[in-house]
Amino acid sequence: MDNQTEIEAAVFRRLLKHLDENKNVQNIDLMNLAGFCRNCLSKWYVAEAQERNVDVSYDKAxxxxYGEPYESWKVxxxxxxxxxxxxxxxxxxVTGK
Incomplete structure (x- = not known):
């Protein structure tokens, strides 16, 4: 891995750690404020895996x-x-904003 890729991977891990440490921040709040949530990250993970011919299910992503099965986290x-x-x-x- 080059430095850029290592930095991007580290930033992603840091983002996941931050989200894990702030479970009180709900996905709907993230969607309302930033237009993405933990589920979006999961979907992006699957899409990028598919681009690289790596089979990753949405549940595994x-x-x-989430750091645990989604249904468990959700409860x-x-x-x-x-x-x-x-x-x-x-x-x-409705407005797209």
Whole structure:
């Protein structure tokens, strides 16, 4: 690996660590603020693996991103979205902003 790739990999690991240390930050909050969430990272992981002819399932990618099986993480750390969170998310989906 060249330095650029090593740095990018380290940044990605740091992002995952940061998200893991901040489980209170919900995916819907990430979507509302930044337009991506942990599930998006998982989908990007699968897409990049496929580009390199590496077979990675979405479930395995989510386990990598979440640090445990998604369903387990969800039960432990994901409360039901509030009406306000959903309204903000839905308004962005309609307007695209």
């Amino acid at each position: 989510r386990e990598f991103v 432990k750390h994901q409360p039901k979205a509030t009406a306000q969170q959903l309204a903000e998310f839905n308004s962005k989906m």
